[in-house]
Amino acid sequence: MDFTECYQDTCSAVGLAARAGDARRVQRLLKRGYSADVKDNRGWNPLHEAAASGSTECVRLLTTSTDSMDSCDYVNSLTHNSETPLYFAAKNGHVRSVKLLLKVAADVNLKTHDLSCPLFAAVDGGHQETVKVLIRHGAEVNGQRSVSGWSCLHQAVYRGHADIVRMLAGVSSLEAVDDYSITPLFLAAQYGHSQCVEMLAGAGANVNCQATDLATPLLIAAQEGHLACVEALLAHGANPNLYCNRDQWQLPIHAAAQFSHVRVLERLLEVTERECECSKGKVSPLYQAVLSERPASLAPLLRAGYNPDAQPCFGYTCPLELAMESSYTQSDEGVEIVRLFLGAGASISDQAHSLALRSFQLLQLVLSCRGLPPSGPERAALAGLALAEVDSASCWLPLLLRAGMEPALLLHPGLFEEAGEEVLSFFLEFVNWRDLPQEIQNILSRRQAVSSVTTMKPLEGIPPLAHLCRLQLRACVGSQRLAERSYVQRLPLPSLLHDYVQFSDVFRKHCNSIGILSVS
Structure with a gap:
């Protein structure tokens, strides 16, 4: 050889x-x-x-x-x-x-x-x-046949070989698990093989099995957006109210909301109990929609009647606060989420108001949807929150005044000490600067003395008669009424004066100077 x-x-x-x-x-x-x-x-x-x-x-x-x-x-x-x-x-x-x-x-x-x-x-x-x-x-046919601990049935399901799954289902263990306690049925739900889900569930596989992290086939199907698998699992008795994490709050509906699988979400809304909606220690799925910036998920939840105020979670007293955080409202999706909450009647906490006061876009949205608080104490409280955000006064001041906030509520020394000169010059257009409290006049005089620019009105100057007239008109009818265009149009005034008595010229000039479009 x-x-x-x-x-x-x-x-x-x-x-x-x-x-x-x-x-x-x-x-x-x-x-x-x-x-x-x-x-x-x-x-x-x-x-x-x-x-x-x-x-x-x-x-x-x-x-x-x-x-x-x-x-x-x-x-x-x-x-x-x-x-x-x-x-x-x-x-x-x-x-x-x-x-x-x-x-x-x-x-x-x-x-x-x-x-x-x-x-x-x-x-x-x-x-x-x-x-x-x-x-x-x-x-x-049974036992671990790969480094991941998968059985042959796992692999058949993963590949979506339905005929082989049918063959193996009759001779293999349906509850074989890999290193993460994942069964073949779980894999079928994860990869969207609805035919395999039907076969395995029909052969007696446990549709409510849980992986090591407690995830269920229904949760993974909802997370991946496999509606046909969700339907098959529900038809075979999958429990949509089985909590899928160790903190006992995550349900399949949360996964659908997080990843904006709207059709799956709407299907789960029909069968999911509402314990997680407001219960202490649970998490409303509204939070998942907000965290992932998914207005498409939020809308069906609110339509289904989920409480827009929900329970405190993640350090926030309500979902609206979370939605108003700056990191969630720099996009169109974030602003739309706020709009949906306001439209659903969400309460606006002090913290939510404070967050809105820092953003021209958000505050404009809040005021357009809700207007100013109706009562005097609530309005005064909003003014107090605004005065605590002096750095953003160039944004919130024109919006609050346009909405009908009484300037007297904002006559606070802190504003005149800390606000920029452009802001003060704008604000002085809404008051009789010869009639300001002495403390504020002293602050203004001191600032004028050290200022290198002359944007503020000279305090010794006499307000024009036209200015005094519109101040008097506002005092007679109230700031709120004067902010309403329809009301002003009914006043016995020439139409040429409508914009003037609403201070439109002042708003327009200020908006141009700080680079914003409009407060109307």
Whole structure:
């Protein structure tokens, strides 16, 4: 026999012939004494090549050659990764080669380094006939068959091979779990294989199984937006009210809201109990919609009657506060979320008002939806919150005054001490600056004395008669009424004066000076 062939990087002559499926050449080489057991740098011998290429005739020749039968281990010879010829034949779906190898005592359950096996490889490739043959010859269908701990049924579900799933469901453990306690049914729900969900649930798989982190198939299907899987799970008894985390608050409806799977969310709204809506220790799904900036999720929740005020969570007294945080309101989605809450009647806490006062866009939205607080004490409280945000006065001052806030509520020394000169010059247009409290006049005088610009009105100047007239009109009808265009139009005044008595010229000038569009 010629054993002189030894290649570090290439296949032997017999191996190359087997790879090409050239049975005649394999036969000639074997007759000339070439070895059938020379391995290449991967540890492949000619039988591996023949099995991988699906050349059944080459497999027959190699397994019946004189030298190859010196050891019964030849048919189960391993590559450097512990793959057998049967493994390659099964992986590539060469069912005739599989049958022949099994006939000559190939071990059907030998594992590779990565814990795969012929059956697992055939399942992965979707080779239904090969799977049947392997099972009939005793292939182990249960147990961990991969490094992740998956069974063959896991892999069939993952690939979406419905016919193989149907086959394995009758002979495999439906509750086999991987390293994270994930079952095949869970995988089917995760990857949207609704047909597999139906098969497994119909065969008796537990639809309420929980992974290590307590996630359920229904939660993962909702998170991924697989409506058909959600429907199948619910039809087979999946519990939408089973909490899916250790803090006992997350339900499938939260996952649907977080990822804005609206159709799934609407379906879960029909079956989910409302315990999480306002209960202490729970979390309303409204928070999930806000955290992920999903107005499309928020709208159906509010339409379904979820309380817009909800319970305190994540350090916020209500979802609206969270929505008004600057990090959530720099986008159109964030502003739309605030709009939806206001439209649903959400209460505006002091903290929410404070957050709105820092943003021209948000405060304009709040005032357009709700207007000013109706009562004097509430309005005074809002003025107090505004005065605590002097740095943002150039934004909130024109909005509050345009909405009908009484300027007297804002006559506070802190504003005149800290606000910019442009803001003060604007504000003085709404008062009789000769009639200001002495403390404020002293502050203004002191600021004028050290100012390098002359944006503020000289306090010694006499207010124009027209200015005094519109101040008097406001005192007679009230700031709130004067802010209403329809009311002003009914006053016995020439239409040319309507804008003037509403201080429109002052608002326009201020908006232009600070670079905002309009307060109307």
